[in-house]
Amino acid sequence: MAIFTNSKDTLGAITPTGAVESVWSRLEPLLTAGQLRSVHLFGIPLVSFIKNPLTGKPDIMNDEALNDHIVQAVSLAEVETGMQIFPTQHQEKHPFDAFLFKSLGYFMLRNRPVVSIQALSVVPANGVSIYSVPLDWIETAHMARGQINIIPINVAVVGSISSGTTSTAGGAYFLSILGGQRWIPAFWQITYTTGWVDGLIPRVVNQLIGTIAAIEILSLLATTYARNTSHSIGIDSMSQSVSTPGPQLFKVRIEELLLKKAMLVRKMKAMAGLLIVSGEV
Amino acid sequence: MLLSSRFLDNVSSVNSFDFVDKVEFFSGDQATVTLQLIDASLDKENAGFRPLTAGRRFVPASGATLQVILKNLDDAKTYTKVASQPFPTTDPSIWQFSISAADAVSGTVSLQLTLTEGAVIRRSLIKAALRVYPISSV
Numbered sequence: 001m002a003i004f005t006n007s008k009d010t011l012g013a014i015t016p017t018g019a020v021e022s023v024w025s026r027l028e029p030l031l032t033a034g035q036l037r038s039v040h041l042f043g044i045p046l047v048s049f050i051k052n053p054l055t056g057k058p059d060i061m062n063d064e065a066l067n068d069h070i071v072q073a074v075s076l077a078e079v080e081t082g083m084q085i086f087p088t089q090h091q092e093k094h095p096f097d098a099f100l101f102k103s104l105g106y107f108m109l110r111n112r113p114v115v116s117i118q119a120l121s122v123v124p125a126n127g128v129s130i131y132s133v134p135l136d137w138i139e140t141a142h143m144a145r146g147q148i149n150i151i152p153i154n155v156a157v158v159g160s161i162s163s164g165t166t167s168t169a170g171g172a173y174f175l176s177i178l179g180g181q182r183w184i185p186a187f188w189q190i191t192y193t194t195g196w197v198d199g200l201i202p203r204v205v206n207q208l209i210g211t212i213a214a215i216e217i218l219s220l221l222a223t224t225y226a227r228n229t230s231h232s233i234g235i236d237s238m239s240q241s242v243s244t245p246g247p248q249l250f251k252v253r254i255e256e257l258l259l260k261k262a263m264l265v266r267k268m269k270a271m272a273g274l275l276i277v278s279g280e281v
Numbered sequence: 282m283l284l285s286s287r288f289l290d291n292v293s294s295v296n297s298f299d300f301v302d303k304v305e306f307f308s309g310d311q312a313t314v315t316l317q318l319i320d321a322s323l324d325k326e327n328a329g330f331r332p333l334t335a336g337r338r339f340v341p342a343s344g345a346t347l348q349v350i351l352k353n354l355d356d357a358k359t360y361t362k363v364a365s366q367p368f369p370t371t372d373p374s375i376w377q378f379s380i381s382a383a384d385a386v387s388g389t390v391s392l393q394l395t396l397t398e399g400a401v402i403r404r405s406l407i408k409a410a411l412r413v414y415p416i417s418s419v
Contacts, residue, residue, distance in 0.1 A: 003356050004354075016419065021419065025415060027415060029409070029413065029414065030389040030412070032303050064334040070409075071409075086389070198387040199388040
């Protein structure tokens with residue numbers, strides 16, 4: 001696990017953006033199998049239509065299977081949104097770019113939503129940190145969307161500033177000599193954390209996870225109806241015929257859920273600054 | 282052998298309890314978590330069994346110890362508990378540990394189990410085992 005004694009959080013909450021206090025709790029733990037059944041699969045018997053040929057009984061989707069679907073849905077949601085839902089600490093290298101450095105040390109982190117930063121250091125190829133930027137100098141106002149800046153306009157350290165250690169502002173001169181270089185690859189190393197703290201996730205994220213799981217489950221259940229689309233029985237002049245949707249059984253519901261999923265993915269991406277919009281002016 | 286567990290609630294004896302999927306409580310509450318060790322590799326549904334979850338009750342060897350780590354990315358919020366057996370003679374598969382009101386446990390908590398039976402050590406990870414609701418959050 002990780003140590004967070006030297007860490008700086010983003011400004012306010014990720015959702016709602018920047019929120020610092022509220023009487024309406026929007027965060028909750030990961031949804032359960034029971035919630036998945038009651039909220040997203042209400043009234044749908046989670047039983048296969050085709051009987052298991054070995055047991056002669058229909059297969060049942062129990063809590064264990066639903067929990068598996070939830071875990072899979074978390075991974076799918078993370079892939080679809082490009083975000084990490086559960087807390088994850090990252091280390092990534094960024095180049096020294098003179099233009100970005102002169103723009104008050106502009107960095108765009110690659111993973112979202114960023115909740116805290118632990119270190120911004122100069123780390124050469126040997127992996128040893130030779131200089132750490134004080135966290136007091138790192139602006140985190142837009143960090144949830146991945147942006148950080150180095151704004152060294154406040155006091156970062158009290159006491160003597162002499163040697164260039166990795167934990168104090170000493171050695172800040174090191175930064176000033178970088179002006180002569182335009183580009184140094186993999187110069188900075190940034191350690192930061194993404195995902196909702198303690199796995200307390202917004203309800204809207206639970207909605208997305210439940211929606212993805214429900215689509216998968218309904219698709220599986222519908223497949224078990226594949227053999228039955230219609231049947232008829234007749235004797236002399238009497239006949240009866242029945243048509244069923246067969247594997248299309250949950251088609252309407254799945255289409256509704258697909259639309260809901262697309263909307264939620266779009267909203268989550270926008271929340272983390274991952275929604276790319278292009279157009280012509 | 283695939284060590285796992287089922288969570289129990291309303292435990293009054295080895296024959297009187299309810300199975301629960303998750304353990305739920307509010308952050309800041311004192312909580313007692315009771316679990317039954319199982320071998321999750323046995324009694325699976327595809328083998329014709331129809332339990333709530335796959336797995337057969339697992340009784341560890343006498344003198345076994347169970348360590349439970351409440352996982353959190355933050356070391357300061359990671360807790361290691363030593364579980365005890367409330368019914369050591371009648372059902373040694375049942376274990377129990379307490380979470381105190383002072384423990385900063387919150388959100389979705391996974392448990393890492395380490396069962397030590399002499400020289401044999403078995404581990405297990407129970408994902409999203411505890412659901413701890415915050416009293417206040419945005």
